[in-house]
Amino acid sequence: MSSEDTPKDYSESPINLEYFYTAGSATTRFLNQVKEGNIVGQACPKCKAVYVPPRGSCPRCGVATDIEVPLTDKGCIESFTVVHIPIPGNPIVPPYVCAMIRLDGSNISFLHLIQEVEIEEIRIGMRIQAVWKPKEEWTHSLENIKWFAPIDEPDVDVATLRFQES
Amino acid sequence: MIQAGVIGVGQTKYDAKRRDVSMAGLVREAIDNAMLAADLEWDAIDAVILGKAPDMFEGVIMPELYLADAIGAVGKPVLRVHTAGSVGGSTAVIAASHVCSGQFKTVLTVTFEKQSESNATWALSPRYPYSPHINAGAGGYFAPFIREYIRRYEAPEHIGWKVAVKDRQNALKNPLAHLHIPGIDEKMVSDTPMLWEPLRYLESCPSSDGACAMVITAQDQVGSRNVAWIKGMAVRSEGTLSAGRDEVNPQAGIDCAKDIYNQAGIQNPFNEIDCAEIYVPFSWYEPMWLENLGFCDLGEGWKLTDKDATAIDGELPFNMSGGVLSSNPIGASGMIRFGEAALQVMGLAEDHQVEDAKVAMGHAYGGAAQFFAMWIVSSSLD
Numbered sequence: 321m322s323s324e325d326t327p328k329d330y331s332e333s334p335i336n337l338e339y340f341y342t343a344g345s346a347t348t349r350f351l352n353q354v355k356e357g358n359i360v361g362q363a364c365p366k367c368k369a370v371y372v373p374p375r376g377s378c379p380r381c382g383v384a385t386d387i388e389v390p391l392t393d394k395g396c397i398e399s400f401t402v403v404h405i406p407i408p409g410n411p412i413v414p415p416y417v418c419a420m421i422r423l424d425g426s427n428i429s430f431l432h433l434i435q436e437v438e439i440e441e442i443r444i445g446m447r448i449q450a451v452w453k454p455k456e457e458w459t460h461s462l463e464n465i466k467w468f469a470p471i472d473e474p475d476v477d478v479a480t481l482r483f484q485e486s
Numbered sequence: 487m488i489q490a491g492v493i494g495v496g497q498t499k500y501d502a503k504r505r506d507v508s509m510a511g512l513v514r515e516a517i518d519n520a521m522l523a524a525d526l527e528w529d530a531i532d533a534v535i536l537g538k539a540p541d542m543f544e545g546v547i548m549p550e551l552y553l554a555d556a557i558g559a560v561g562k563p564v565l566r567v568h569t570a571g572s573v574g575g576s577t578a579v580i581a582a583s584h585v586c587s588g589q590f591k592t593v594l595t596v597t598f599e600k601q602s603e604s605n606a607t608w609a610l611s612p613r614y615p616y617s618p619h620i621n622a623g624a625g626g627y628f629a630p631f632i633r634e635y636i637r638r639y640e641a642p643e644h645i646g647w648k649v650a651v652k653d654r655q656n657a658l659k660n661p662l663a664h665l666h667i668p669g670i671d672e673k674m675v676s677d678t679p680m681l682w683e684p685l686r687y688l689e690s691c692p693s694s695d696g697a698c699a700m701v702i703t704a705q706d707q708v709g710s711r712n713v714a715w716i717k718g719m720a721v722r723s724e725g726t727l728s729a730g731r732d733e734v735n736p737q738a739g740i741d742c743a744k745d746i747y748n749q750a751g752i753q754n755p756f757n758e759i760d761c762a763e764i765y766v767p768f769s770w771y772e773p774m775w776l777e778n779l780g781f782c783d784l785g786e787g788w789k790l791t792d793k794d795a796t797a798i799d800g801e802l803p804f805n806m807s808g809g810v811l812s813s814n815p816i817g818a819s820g821m822i823r824f825g826e827a828a829l830q831v832m833g834l835a836e837d838h839q840v841e842d843a844k845v846a847m848g849h850a851y852g853g854a855a856q857f858f859a860m861w862i863v864s865s866s867l868d
Binding site: 375402404420430431444 | 505545605607608611612613615616617618619620621622623625626629630631633634637638679680681682683684685724725726727728729730731732
């Protein structure tokens, strides 16, 4: 029996979803700086934790993070994985390294890519720095950073990164 | 407080593709089994509590609308619960809370996922509005936390393989389990491809279709039925992107476990709990949760796993049914843990029964490991 003759007990019903993302004031401030090549975190006025990307409030204290904190584009790898399987809808070809990036002076990490290094050499605590796209391609997105790449500095003990209220 | 107990657990056969049933048919299969086990008529059900994971996992938005008749909710209060992967657990807690409130005598609760109807890894890996598109499913999210656990406590890599083997061997004793892999051993696991380092294919949960239902009732409705008494239950959450958060050992998990132990009067969980169904979707979460749930000190979890403490004939059996590693209809996976814990103390777990199990724990976690739900069930009310 050819596949055309095989009775089907299901039908395909694709869904397309488009939506508008309202950034809100905190993320808007952040993304306006990212467009200029600056990374500016926001600190909680109460516990002083620095968030990047900021989402406008401190989950610990429930207050607005209204203190702007300019940050460097250097940091370390808090942890990482090597993705070996293709992810549906994702354009990046595996294997690729997805890392928790902890920028110096911040108290949470965000996910980004690691490149310009053999995968076997990547380790927790490794020092890294952003590699930016050409300035003319900059937009309101962390995609302005192509990836992070290792820099020649001693590894960080990630146990020291844990935020503790002073 | 009004005492509540489980009087019926119903499950479907778990499989990669349950093409023999619609979503409604799948849910009804579990419900019919639960109602049969509880020996109840529909009139006895005062409310229906339904849970499932994100609607994008099948693409059916608000499935409780179309399922109202299949779940027996017509003319009755219905509530839909959603707390990501922990939803099966939190749905059970909310159903039991309805009974404990005194407003409902008997509640039917059901959870499900029909993963074959879409692609959960796609649904979990969207491009965020102002970020590079690097989300890589649940495994991609949890793998860095596992790597940090291994680094922090110098755990040897065979621990992950060992859990993967143990849970699949247990699944061979459970005819409902999705994965039945005769002859599975550590070499077979370590030979499978790496998916999200350090997680290999057989260290990861499958995608399953399935549903699980329970009937929970108040003490004065029990009659002569076999009951799993709920001695403690709790849910907890924590901020995903919160400074000071330890993803390896989340505070919400610690707090949730302490809460249920206190309610149940448990001082030493390792000694006083006879067996546990713990949400382990990736092998390394067994040692991580052993520590998080207070069964041992930090850094000691992998050593308990290594010395077979969690084997079905060990000191603290974990996942006698085969666990999430053997069957993973995501929305139901938490309720399967809670229901399997109930079956153990009711003495109904058949070939995967732990001998003389009197006190059992059910556990679920979800989201970015920031939602937790747990309960303790006992064969006796005292």
